[in-house]
Amino acid sequence: MDILLTNDDGIQAKGLWALYDRFAPSHRVTVVAPDRERSAVGHAITLHAPIRADAVSVNGAQRAYAVNGTPADCIKLAVAELVGQTPDLVISGINPGANVGVNINYSGTLAAAREATLYGIPAMAVSIQGKSPAFYDDAAAFAEKLVHKIDRYGLPQGTLLNVNVPDLPGKKLRGIRLSRQGNEHFKEGMERRLDPRQRPYYWYGIYAPEPVGEADVDAVALARDYISITPLRCDATDYDHLDTLKSWDICI
Ligand code: MN
Secondary structure, eight states, X not given: OEEEEEOSSOTTOHHHHHHHHHHTTTSEEEEEEESSOOTTOTTOOOOSSOOOEEEOOSTTOSSEEEESSOXXXXXXXXXXXXXXXXXXXXEEEEEESOOOGGGGXXXXXXXXXXXXXXXXXXXXXXXESSSSOSOHHHHHHHHHHHHHHHHHHOOOTTEEEEEEEOSXXXXXXXXXXXXXXXXOOOEEEEEEEEOTTSOEEEEEEEEOOOOOSOTTBHHHHHHTTEEEEEEEESOOOOHHHHHHHHTTOOOO
């Protein structure tokens, strides 16, 4: 297959190259990733500055580019210029840190996969639990299994997969849960500090609690050592509420 890899952690990130090592031997792999970390930039694209792509040589990769833009920029540029043809599949990751629940709204990892989906390219985002994960290779091995399934069954137009893997050796995983996005808001805070000139500044932080909720919620599945797979749609329309809105009698 013609596979495009990207991430939001930057071209040097371990998780990206774990995917490369896994897929390069048997696929035509192109890497187009931000030149620095762009975590939590969401689906931002660059409109008011030039976008540049530098060919880089990491891990002996033939086709790897560092882009001074966002994850979504990387997909646009890859499709328009760098891959040469529409890839068969886009994988974004492997992101260190789970992308579950409300995080999905901010994640650059997810945004890159969503951007590919907007182009009609099958895509998945892969994240692994923890800030300094040890088992990227096991997560990449699972990604490969899933790629075989995507190749076989396809994905519906407008749907992408969000995959979260516990940071465990493959043998210790309890299994796979097909899950839904949790909606619990994390405990968060804006820490107020003072700069050397005694002016206040603020630093945002989140404090992930032990996830609560039903067993089919993404974060809960992950916390119980299951791989979580959630299908997500680009179309954010609430079709149920569309009907409810009709009863508001606001249309003339
Ligand atoms: Mn990231």
